[in-house]
Amino acid sequence: MVLLPPHNEQYYFVLLLFPYLALAARELRRTEKWWLAISFVLTGTLIPLSLLSRLTGMNVFSVYLALGIPFVGAAILAALCVSGMSYAVLRIEQQCPSTTHSPTSPLF
Numbered sequence: 001m002v003l004l005p006p007h008n009e010q011y012y013f014v015l016l017l018f019p020y021l022a023l024a025a026r027e028l029r030r031t032e033k034w035w036l037a038i039s040f041v042l043t044g045t046l047i048p049l050s051l052l053s054r055l056t057g058m059n060v061f062s063v064y065l066a067l068g069i070p071f072v073g074a075a076i077l078a079a080l081c082v083s084g085m086s087y088a089v090l091r092i093e094q095q096c097p098s099t100t101h102s103p104t105s106p107l108f
Contacts, residue, residue: 016043016074019081026084035076042073 023036045064052060064070 016077019077023077023080023084032080032083036080039073039076039080042069043077044073 020036020040023032028036049061049064
């Protein structure tokens with residue numbers, strides 16, 4: 001839903017705030033923090049695109065969508081979320097090494 005063209009409405013970005021906040025609250029390595037910041041800037045523009053369009057004289061929003069910039073930012077966010085989940089599973093397994101999980105039993 002977020003990756004659909006938002007028709008110049010940035011409120012779709014609110015849906016991505018939860019993953020960003022969850023990753024920011026967790027202890028990240030320095031490189032992961034940079035990737036999180038890059039993803040945030042690519043997915044949600046810091047400067048309104050209408051202002052950039054007025055300053056440059058071209059339709060910045062069309063270029064932004066045509067280049068797939070929001071998709072790249074969301075893909076980076078998805079990779080960080082998957083990395084965070086695999087890290088959490090490994091951490092749980094290290095804390096409970098004697099516990100074996102059957103395919104039908106929950107991890108917790």
